[in-house]
Amino acid sequence: MRYEAGSIETKWQAKWEADGLHHARDHDPRPKFYLLTMYPYPSGDLHVGHWYPMAPSDAIARYKRRQGFNVMLPIGFDAFGLPAENAAIERGIHPYTWTMDNIARMRRQLRSMGAMWDWAREVVTCDPGYYKWNQWFFLKMYEKGLAYRALAPVDWCPKDNTTLAREQVVGDERVCERCGTPVVKKNLEQWFLKITAYADELLDFSKIEWPERVRVLQTNWIGRSQGVEFAIPVAGRPHTSFRVFTTRPDTVFGMTFCVLAPEHPLVDELTTPEHRRAVEAYKFKAARESDIERLSTEKERDGVFIGAYAVNPMNQAPVPIYIADYVLVTYGTGAIMGVPAHDVRDFDFARKYGLPIPVVIAPPGWDGQSLREAYLGEGTMVNSGPFDGLSSQEGWQRIADEMVRRGIGERRVNYRLHDWLISRQRYWGTPIPIIYCDRCGVVPVPYDDLPVRLPEDAEFRPTGESPLRYHEGFLNVRCPRCGEPARRETDTMDTFIDSSWYQYRYVSPHYDAGPFEPEKARYWLPVDQYTGGVEHAVMHLLYTRFWTKVMRDMGLVAFDEPMIRLFNQGTILGTDGNKMSKSKGNVVNPDDVVQKYGADTLRAYLMFIGPWDEGGPWNTRGIDGIARFLNRVWTLVAEPPKPAAGAGDAGPSERELDYWIHHTIRRVTDDLEAFRFNTAIAALMEFSNVLQRAKGGPLADGPLWQEALRTFVSLLAPLCPHIAEELWVEHLKQPYSVHTQPWPAYDPQKATAERITLVLQVNGRVRDRIEVAAGISDAEARELALGSAKVQQYLNGKSVADVIVVPGRLVNVVVT
């Protein structure tokens, strides 16, 4: 009989479901284990890439449960976002309909995997019962000053006449994904969350076990730098100055110019009439091109003199003021001191415009000549007035002290991290619960009025403008304070808000008195193990850490980090080695694979491709190997031994079979513990090959044989849950369910082979291999090695300098 995956899988899925086998109970004496995999976005483009993160995490969940944990493995959908709205604009389907249809399709498809998801905890973020709490959190943050409104540069598409979300700006050319027009920056009033208030704490990873890679990415993204911010007066204007930030106050005497960002607020005021034309032209160019030009690595640094001069506060030297787009308005103060001798960019700039390049930090052994390139290292201060002769490190502190003493500057820490811009000029997202009243100003929506619901009867215009701006019923509202007519905020929230706290909602998805039920949260939280793609390293994974710290400071949770451990799986690629995409025609549809091979085969294949964190290309032939393996497993367990088979081979001895049982338990246990699914499956394949041989021999059908089969099926169960259940219950006649049986334990004694191959080397080269008892003493091993005829052959009269014995492995005879 051939193994019929289809009927077996649907049968057990139905029974598990009916028995509530996968429901995670809130009150349970077992230790809890909260395993979370990043929830999927319900795009219409379903492929096997959705299974790749999911199947192994289900195997972990099943393994952990067998280890005695009360495991929660929830599932939900990241349901807000741009593709739904684009479908609405392009095809006239309402985003809600589009999203819910996709979710329905995905639910069915995901269920066919046979994973132990607790569907009773499902969370869908576009449900008002969910996004109500986004709004609640927003209001709480607003009260604490963590949500604020400010003018900010955003990406703007001049053709569609609308702002674009980050994700809508595509390609190296940074164009609008819909019309291909290059985006520009535009200043708009936007809502921000004050993530920078937590920048320093977010740099502390001591309470989590996350991959080095993610920690490095987050650290760089936050980009902490220490320096001094100080004021530079403008020449001839006693009351005008601008501030600059520097990490090198020790170089301040080398300043020969200043640069303001083109968008700096003082530019217009300081520009002299004869330079206005050039300045305006440069500003225009910078606004239109900065983001595009930035991509060319060899872009020449340029700028424009604005006609005004600044005064170096340390030596009163006047220096020209330029604008240049290499100075960013978004970092530091949007202005810098130009010290060409000790900064690469300033050096290039000074060369281009013929500005002097005086050395103020002498490199060790400096000959007094001018520099060929900027010198960035430490050295001795020169040309720096009273600070001459100091080391640059000491000069750093002394000049900083002097600036503080004179009240013109202070020590400062700057971050690359910006506050989180959450406003989206989009319909399909959580409405920001704010009302604008002409009399009362910015008024938060009262908590009792939450949720602010998205109107269903929205009109999606081809221009891409948010329907909320034209929806009279949504827009017009009474001010909650004075009762006069007012307007709603029409922007919605970034969807990364949804994913910042979804793990908390799974704890009590239907709870109505708060984002989650405190008592249950105390039991389940935080997440013990999180898995997902590394592409979220500096977005979602940073935001959710921020969110947790805010919740902690609100008294909602008592811990500092949302997820203790993190694992980043790789990406599954198409048969051509490229990322799977519809346009490339290399997409593998899991439905087809399940139809042809069954879910267990697909699961095992995905885990067998290679290390989980590396991903890899889909290989159509490779899955045939797994299908053959499961067919052999089926025959092995379900069909009675045939005495005639394997006549020439007596198979393993009883001791050997016992060894294989315990050896395999150890290997599979260690591998699952470390998420090494590929080698766990290889271990099972080896075991099955041994069992195959045993089946033809005298051991078949004895008690040890039965134990071997039970062990094999038991170890296979987390990886291939259906076939294991079928074999366990129907053929081995063991109690339902294999998935609730204790994980097999191994006996370390039995897991050690009785006899081993001892490698004999002469000067590190293998010369002989002999089979010996595993427990052989070093002295015995030494004697056997020296007694080996082959070893003797290589000794050949030379004197033995040393004999190195590695117990259980080898003997190396060193001769001279």
Place this chain on the structure above:
RNA sequence: GCGGGCGUAGCCGAACUGGUAUAGGCGCCAGACUUAGGAUCUGGUCGGCGCAAGCCGGUGGGGGUUCGAGUCCCUCCGCCCGCACCA
């Protein structure tokens, strides 16, 4: 440019703290069973020389440490992924 990672058979990949390189799978070759097989089973499969026993070479190149290096150190080459004028 800076940061992180990687390089092992024809292909995907094993190899724990340095200790038999290439487990397991794919593919390929041969055989068995078959009317037939792209089904199934069995055996073989790093390269060179050799009838064979065996010898030699071999983990991107070169060098080093060590009794012993895929693993550690230096250096070069190639590939992938982030960030990219951050003052």
